[in-house]
Amino acid sequence: MADEPNPSEGPRPRRRKREYECCCCRRQVAFCWSCTCGFSICQECMDENAWGMTCNFVTWTCPDCGASNSYANQ
Ligand SMILES: [Zn+2]
Ligand SMILES: [Zn+2]
Numbered sequence: 718m719a720d721e722p723n724p725s726e727g728p729r730p731r732r733r734k735r736e737y738e739c740c741c742c743r744r745q746v747a748f749c750w751s752c753t754c755g756f757s758i759c760q761e762c763m764d765e766n767a768w769g770m771t772c773n774f775v776t777w778t779c780p781d782c783g784a785s786n787s788y789a790n791q
Pocket of ligand 1: 743758760
């Protein structure tokens with residue numbers, strides 16, 4: 718009677734390094750500006766859209782919910 722290991726109990730898939738998905742370009746990036754509603758945008762897209770998202774570079778407005786988020790280097 719061989720005690721065979723349960724084939725369904727293989728090594729668990731490791732979770733990838735925590736990354737964000739940009740809601741704008743859909744890329745996985747290491748850092749995103751994110752809103753409490755779940756919207757996130759990468760630095761590149763933020764730079765491209767800064768003219769429409771922030772007027773003072775102190776806060777940026779979420780295009781999804783309209784909330785103001787702090788635009789400060791983290
Ligand atoms: Zn992006
Ligand atoms: Zn939002």
